[in-house]
Amino acid sequence: MDDRTFTADAEPGDRVTVAGWVHEVRDLGGIAFLILRDKSGKIQVKFEKDEMDDDLVETGLGVHRESVIAVTGAVEEEERAPTGVEMLPESVDVLNEADAELPLDPSGKVDADLSTRLDNRTLDLRKDEVKAIFEIRAEILRAVRDYFRSIGSTEINTPKIVATGTEGGTELFPITYFGEEAFMNQSPQLFKQLMVGSGLERVFEVGPIFRAEEHNTPRHLNEATMIDFESAFIDHEGAMDVCEGTLKAAYEAVEENCAEELELLGYDDFATPEGDFPRLTYEEAIERINATGELDTQLVYGDDLSTEAERALGDDVGGHYFITDWPSEIKPFYIQDYDDDPETSKGFDLMHPRMELVSGGQREHRYDALVEGFRQQGLDPDQFDYYTKMFKYGMPPHSGWAYGVERLVMTMLDLENIREAVLFPRDRQRLSP
Ligand code: AMO
Secondary structure: OOOEOOHHHOOOOOEEEEEEEEEEEEEOOOEEEEEEEEOOEEEEEEEEOOOOOHHHHHHHHHOOOOOEEEEEEEEEEOOOOOOOEEEEEEEEEEEEOOOOOOOOOOOOOOOOOHHHHHHOHHHHOOOHHHHHHHHHHHHHHHHHHHHHHHOOOEEOOOOOEEOOOOOOOOOOOEEEEOOEEEEEOOOOHHHHHHHHOOOOOEEEEEEEEEOOOOOOOOOOOOEEEEEEEEEEOOOHHHHHHHHHHHHHHHHHHHHHHOHHHHHHOOOOOOOOOOOOOOEEEHHHHHHHHHHHOOOOOOOOOOOOOOHHHHHHHHHHHOOOEEEEOOEHHHOOOOEOEEOOEEEEEOEEEEEEOOEEEEEEEEEOOOHHHHHHHHHHOOOOHHHHHHHHHHHHOOOOOEEEEEEEHHHHHHHHOOOOOHHHHOOOOOEOOEOOO
16 A cells, blocks of 8 residues: 555546545446545545446445445546546455445434444544544644643653542542552542652643543543643642643644634634633632522532532633632642631632633642641541652642543533543443444
8 A cells, every 4th residue: 555645635647546435436327436535535536337347337336335445547637526636447446345234324424323423433433523523632632742842841651550549539440450459540640749859840641540430421431531730849820821821722723733623523713712811719709600690509618619500600701711729628638728828728720611621739748738638638648658758858849730631622622522522432331342
């Protein structure tokens, strides 16, 4: 296949070999068209039955849809063809014939529900608009990595098999590790913190996290991808600046480099968020939510924000925003509290009007306060000795945060269900494919 040409590069006057899938065959009697599809697009192949070799015509027109073929021939200008060019075949090689019956119609003419699509993800991803989501997801990750590099952050990879959890509130998946109980990691939290105390200082990771969430909702997964960031010598305000910068860099890259994909997804008004994101304190957020009158019961200080509360506030704010200064008791042990107001933490969330995208904060870097924080949350500090003891040997002040990649893709592209943003979702019902 070395001499294969992408359909998008086939120019009139060329003699080329294209390879891909049989998208459609249209037999009009004396003449017939086969539409061949590859990663780059589609090309029309014209069969003139009276003028071409019978075997060639039979092979080209007898092949089932979605079979993999290679066609060699001349490319000619043809303004009536969908792409303005067509091929006159000299040879058609059937590289792998597809079954006549397909579980899913990749041409999209027959609708399929999400479950059928996920069961047959390979075929589903032959649809341009589905493929576009994953091209955009890849572009987001590329842009985010570039952004991190531009601010001197080093990419790291940390263990996914661990001895303890870190994020209270969601359950751990236990596994057996050579006869001992271990878990799939919920977050790189403790490892990324340990790395700011190493010589690396400023790090990021893009990797999987595992959460045995009971909720089977359109925005929860049991395996998700997180973008984690952590840096020495910045406070929670500085961490929010980086967080906002990352989000804008991701939007900008998609706006600049994914025009075709956005069009396929039906966007004509995609825009990078402008201006500084508002930073509301938790207290202000509660007041604004209560003032909307959207909730049946008024929130009181100390309540976590329900989905309805997030929606009400999101509608009210109308764009991305941060919630800062959360009550200490509803943020994890590693978040630092204000020295002059220990009931209030330096934790923050970045919100999209539809949902939470990021959690983060300034971390407790002082050994005694950290160990006390474990005790207050009912955790045994001895279990985390590998982590806490490093705080005795020179841990700088530091802050960080983590995005859920799927939620970023989902909110950016206005997808209904988070599963649209993952190739092979893991949820309560789905462990395969
Ligand atoms: P948190 O638990 O809030 O914070 O997770 C961070 C972000 O990850 C995404 N996320 C999920 N996405 C899909 N399905 C899930 N089950 C799921 N769980 C979380 C969300 C969320 O905002 N260690 C801290 C981060 C930090 O402080 O650096 C943490 O894990 O978008």
